[in-house]
Amino acid sequence: xxxxxxxxxxxxxxxxxxxxxxxxxxxxxxxxxxxxxxxxxxxxxxxxxxxxxxxxxxxxxxxxxxxxxxxxxxxxxxxxxxxxxxxxxxxxxxxxxxxxxxxxxxxxxxxxxxxxxxxxxxxxxxxxxxxxxxxxxxxxxxxxxxxxxxxxxxxxxxxxxxxxxxxxxxxxxxxxxxxxxxxxxxxxxxxxxxxxxxxxxxxxxxxxxxxxxxxxxxxxxxxxxxxxxxxxxxxxxxxxxxxxxxxxxxxxxxxxxxxxxxxxxxxxxxxxxxxxxxxxxxxxxxxxxxxxxxxxxxxxxxxxxxxxxxxxxxxxxxxxxxxxxxxxxxxxxxxxxxxxxxxxxxxxxxxxxxxxxxxxxxxxxxxxxxxxxxxxxxxxxxxxxxxxxxxxxxxxxxxxxxxxxxxxxxxxxxxxxxxxxxxxxxxxxxxxxxxxxxxxxxxxxxxxxxxxxxxxxxxxxxxxxxxxxxxxxxxxxxxxxxxxxxxxxxxxxxxxxxxxxxxxxxxxxxxxxxxxxxxxxxxxxxxxxxxxxxxxxxxxxxxxxxxxxxxxxxxxxxxxxxxxxx
Numbered sequence: 417x418x419x420x421x422x423x424x425x426x427x428x429x430x431x432x433x434x435x436x437x438x439x440x441x442x443x444x445x446x447x448x449x450x451x452x453x454x455x456x457x458x459x460x461x462x463x464x465x466x467x468x469x470x471x472x473x474x475x476x477x478x479x480x481x482x483x484x485x486x487x488x489x490x491x492x493x494x495x496x497x498x499x500x501x502x503x504x505x506x507x508x509x510x511x512x513x514x515x516x517x518x519x520x521x522x523x524x525x526x527x528x529x530x531x532x533x534x535x536x537x538x539x540x541x542x543x544x545x546x547x548x549x550x551x552x553x554x555x556x557x558x559x560x561x562x563x564x565x566x567x568x569x570x571x572x573x574x575x576x577x578x579x580x581x582x583x584x585x586x587x588x589x590x591x592x593x594x595x596x597x598x599x600x601x602x603x604x605x606x607x608x609x610x611x612x613x614x615x616x617x618x619x620x621x622x623x624x625x626x627x628x629x630x631x632x633x634x635x636x637x638x639x640x641x642x643x644x645x646x647x648x649x650x651x652x653x654x655x656x657x658x659x660x661x662x663x664x665x666x667x668x669x670x671x672x673x674x675x676x677x678x679x680x681x682x683x684x685x686x687x688x689x690x691x692x693x694x695x696x697x698x699x700x701x702x703x704x705x706x707x708x709x710x711x712x713x714x715x716x717x718x719x720x721x722x723x724x725x726x727x728x729x730x731x732x733x734x735x736x737x738x739x740x741x742x743x744x745x746x747x748x749x750x751x752x753x754x755x756x757x758x759x760x761x762x763x764x765x766x767x768x769x770x771x772x773x774x775x776x777x778x779x780x781x782x783x784x785x786x787x788x789x790x791x792x793x794x795x796x797x798x799x800x801x802x803x804x805x806x807x808x809x810x811x812x813x814x815x816x817x818x819x820x821x822x823x824x825x826x827x828x829x830x831x832x833x834x835x836x837x838x839x840x841x842x843x844x845x846x847x848x849x850x851x852x853x854x855x856x857x858x859x860x861x862x863x864x865x866x867x868x869x870x871x872x873x874x875x876x877x878x879x880x881x882x883x884x885x886x887x888x889x890x891x892x893x894x895x896x897x898x899x900x901x902x903x904x905x906x907x908x909x910x911x912x913x914x915x916x917x918x919x920x921x922x923x924x925x926x927x928x929x930x931x932x933x934x935x936x937x938x939x940x941x942x943x944x945x946x947x948x949x950x951x952x953x954x955x956x957x958x959x960x961x962x963x964x965x966x967x968x969x970x971x972x973x974x975x976x977x978x979x980x981x982x
Contacts (some may be wrong), residue, residue, distance in 0.1 A: 511770040530631035530639025535877040541866055542859075545673060546622060549644050549857065552669045553620035556661065558646055561619050563604040565626075569594040571843070575603050577809040578707045582627045597626040601645040602810070602836065602854060609649050609850055610843035622859075623674030636861035647854030649840070656781055659814045659835060660788035666818055666831045667794040669857065675820060675865045676828070679747070680789075680797050682816045684782050684835070685802040687763075690775020691802070694768050695737040697730065703809050704728050709742060710807035713819075713828070717742070747799035756786050756800045778813070785814060810836045814853070820865065831857045878937045883980055884909055885938045886918040887929035889945035895923035901944050905954070905972070912973045914980075933959050940979055942972065 527533060534542065572583055576599060584597040598604050601621050609617065623642045631638050646665055648658040663680055670678050688709070692702050708723045717739055724730040724738075742788040745752055746759030754762065760783045769775045782800060789795045806815040815834035833855035841849040870877070886906045888898040902918045909916035917938075919929055926943075933941045943964070954972050956979065957964045967975045 465682075478945055494715070495905070502577065517633055528639070530633075532630070532633065533637065537877045538863075538867065540877045540879045541870060542744060542863055545859065545863060545866060546644075547858075548672050549669055550620070550622070552665060553644075553646050556618070556646070556665055558618045558620040561605075561608065561621055562623070563598070563601070563608055563621070565598060565624065566595045567598055567604055567607065569596045570598055571607050572596050572603055575608065575808070575810055575839070576600075577703055577807055577840075579627075579807060582629050584628050599627060600625050601643050601856065602647070603839065605645070605647055605649075605854075606810075606836070606839040606852065607843050609840045609852070610845070610848075613844075614649065615850065618648050619646075621645045621647075625838075634864075636858070636864035638860055642859040644857040644859055646856075647852055649850050649852040651851055656784040656788055656814070659781075659853050660785055660792060661797065662853055663785075663789050663816060664792040666796050666833075666857065667792075667797060668857050670818065670830070670862075673862060673866065675862060677831070678797060678824045679799050679818070679819045679821060680794070680816055681799050681801040681804045681819060681904060682782065682785060682814065683801055684778035684814050685806075685811050686774045686776075686813055687782065687802070688805060690769060690772035690778060691738060691741045693772050693774070695741075696734045697738070701728065702907030705730065705738070706805045707807045709738070709803065709805040710784055712742065712803045713868045731883075744802045746801070748796050752799065756795075756798065759800050759802075760786070781814060806832060806834060810839045812837045816855070828861070829858070830854060830861045876937070880936050880938070882915050882917050882936060882938045884914055884916040884940045884976055885929065885933040885936075886916060886940060886942045887926065887933070887944070888919075888924075889926050889943065890923055891946060892923055894946050895951070898923075898946075901949060905942060905944065910975065914976060930959075939977040942976070 424520035465967055566586060569585060573580065576583070579599070583599050586595040586597065588594070601623060605621065606616075622642060624640055625643050626640055629637070646662060648661070652658060662923075663682070667680065671909055685706070688706060689702055692698070692705060697705055705724060705728065708720055708728060711720055712722070721732075721735045721739060724735045725732050744754070744759055744762070746754040746756040748755065760779060763769060763775075763779050770779070786795065786800065788800060789798050800970070804815060804817055806817065811834045813835035816832065817829050819828065833853070835851070835853040837849060837851040840852060841847055844850070862972060886902050886909070888895075893900060899922050906916045906918045919932075930941060932938075937959075939959050941957040941959060943957055945955075948954055948966075952969050953966050954969060955964050956967055956972070956975060958979065
């Protein structure tokens with residue numbers, strides 16, 4: 417049967433990708449009718465298009481490229497176009513899989529879009545990275561918590577501004593609750609603090625989060641990915657000390673991971689709100705304009721201004737005044753027009769800005785933050801940047817973002833965070849406010865850099881933690897006895913907390929067992945044979961030097977431990 421209304425088939429096959437500015441839209445091949453009873457899937461499908469678009473696309477005599485250009489005219493904002501296309505394609509694929517006969521469906525072995533598998537070598541890198549991050553978190557006194565991968569939809573709704581469209585909603589399974597996959601770890605943490613009536617906590621949380629985004633796998637941007645969060649919740653009299661510690665933490669982690677040169681941008685939502693106010697932005701437009709400024713790391717000012725004026729209906733002169741402020745950047749080195757201290761001084765001399773209570777408070781806080789980060793030894797890598805906005809709605813004060821520079825792998829931002837003093841109060845049954853500040857590291861982007869570095873150095877990775885390989889000589893007549901003796905010995909090593917393994921073959925070649933130990937970088941091999949069993953001894957072989965010594969069976973554990981420590 418033909419597709420239902422809203423998912424119409426196209427009579428011609430369009431398979432072109434065209435570029436419009438920096439954005440791309442792709443319309444793959446659609447259904448091709450095989451017979452009156454059956455449809456054959458030729459590609460991933462067309463899209464769920466408006467009637468106006470369909471009339472143009474069905475126009476007689478139009479080439480595939482002309483049809484694509486016709487489609488392009490309907491979209492001014494290509495981020496919207498891509499989102500609509502992705503949604504349409506998903507609906508087409510769902511419908512097509514239901515309509516196609518079982519005999520014509522072929523299983524395509526792949527992970528879902530925006531997700532990936534990890535090999536043992538890759539997991540070795542990731543685990544080492546997680547260990548480094550966790551050790552830094554623990555060094556600063558953090559405790560670990562866990563929250564569900566799904567939250568009530570109401571918990572997540574309205575917390576992320578324009579990014580709320582990226583939340584994955586779950587289909588109702590009859591439980592009577594509207595659920596969504598968590599978008600980040602910050603909102604679940606605020607819910608956790610409110611639900612458990614916590615007044616103070618310093619916590620870390622490493623877990624998967626989910627975003628219905630357009631993935632860029634090569635640069636570490638996924639739909640399913642890990643975040644590593646560190647947050648401090650509670651009322652503390654020493655202002656900016658927790659905020660500065662968060663910056664020190666991410667500075668320490670990135671230095672230990674050795675990912676290259678990085679810059680820690682800082683700003684304040686209080687300063688931005690003050691700027692918006694003195695420039696003439698209506699208060700109900702503060703967050704939408706903040707979201708537009710957040711795109712300055714991906715778009716030039718002219719396009720951001722266009723969004724403010726044409727989409728968010730801000731007067732052009734107001735946008736121009738905001739633009740003058742967002743050009744101001746401070747930092748260390750010749751690349752910055754001001755030092756951080758000079759920029760603070762410049763803002764303090766702006767009488768109109770300092771007349772705004774929010775801006776004045778924000779400048780004082782940033783000044784103190786810069787002083788404390790210097791005391792922590794991280795000041796040289798901090799830049800006071802008025803173009804930094806952070807798009808999420810829940811930030812209330814200091815914000816920061818970490819950018820990698822001078823790297824072969826272009827991954828952009830690898831960490832970000834800030835102060836969110838009002839979020840817990842939105843959930844607390846008595847409305848009690850618990851001030852919070854935190855930082856989140858994007859693990860996938862860091863992994864992309866570390867993995868690329870490892871490929872260049874071609875270092876061999878030790879993916880197994882095995883310390884001892886228990887081998888036996890090849891002996892067909894005694895192989896059953898030797899298997900049993902190997903099992904007894906490997907169990908003895910396990911009980912002594914020594915990582916050990918043995919061959920699963922009953923009569924493996926001796927040389928093959930030695931080779932397996934060498935390839936897996938297992939430092940010690942214990943060798944058993946009929947003569948060793950008769951004499952009550954074993955041979956202990958050092959894999960690196962191939963030197964062997966004979967040891968009494970009852971002393972084998974002590975000797976192995978001695979060799980492993982040497």
